[in-house]
Amino acid sequence: MSLSYQVIYSKRKTLGIFVERDKSIVVRVPEGTPKHTVDEVVNQKKAWIYDKLGHQQKYHRISDSKEFISGEYLMYLGENYQLKVTPKKFDGVVFDNDFIISVHNKPKAKEIFKSWFKSIGIKVISNKVDYYATHLGVKYKSIKLSEMKYRWGSCTVAGVLTFNWRIIKAPVFVIDYIIVHELAHLIHLNHSNDFWNTVAIQQPNFEKAKNWLKENGKILEADF
Ligand SMILES: [Zn+2]
Structure with a gap:
């Protein structure tokens, strides 16, 4: 056709x-x-x-079978940005409304993107965790990003927060919801009405974020 x-x-x-x-x-x-x-x-x-x-x-499908060639799209904070592979020699990822990598790094593109997403992700998420922890009046112990599969975040009673690094691909309101959800568990260890009320005070539109995750979770499960 x-x-x-x-x-x-x-x-x-x-x-x-x-x-x-x-x-x-x-x-x-x-x-x-x-x-x-x-x-x-x-x-x-x-x-x-x-x-x-x-x-x-909907968001178009983004799969793990990315070849890292010019013209492909990578999702970041809910938007799709085009990838450009240039002959210029440099390390890592340049983000300038497009994602740019050197053709010399193409064989390890997956690794360099992962580390770029993780290093940006920890900054974005830490700032938001601090913000919402203050608003919720809770104290946490540490934050880390990891390779969680099929989960977006977790929180231990001791206040150890772990987030799936892939959530940095999601729109900001979804990231906010995931963070508020985990922090709210420092007040309520369950998913009771009280828990959801606490979430709703910080995120009145949390249902929208839950629906986004339901519809687009598959996109987040893939690496890129
Ligand atoms: Zn929960």
Whole structure:
């Protein structure tokens, strides 16, 4: 099945494929890009386009089978950002409205992204934990991010907080909810009405976050 799409030439430096709300496909390309190059790229991105067409209202699927090639998307704080692999030599990940890595690091892309997400994640989460702990009037002992599977966070009676590093991919209101949920367990060890009332005082829209997790949990379970 071939896809029909509109090509718009512009001053941009890279090719971008957009699936519009009416499900039409627009490809924005740098001036002078030959038609066959556009065809080729669209062909390579077919799976992504179909996915996008089928999941217009939802976040598109992001799987573990990422190849770390230019044009792929990675989710961060609930948004999808495009990956660019450049020939320039540098370490780690540069985030500048796109994710940029050096082609030299492509073989270890998964590791460098994991460590980038973890190092950003611990900062974002620590700040939020401090904020909500103060508001809830609770004291915690330590925070760490780990490789939890099928869980977003946990909290021991002693106040040791553990969060799944992948939650940094979720929108901020979801991260807030996960943190408030775990901290509220320092007051209530169960999921009683009192517990949910405590959560609701900090996060009046916590149901929205719970629903987001129900619908998009699969995206979070994958590494990227
Ligand atoms: Zn709980």
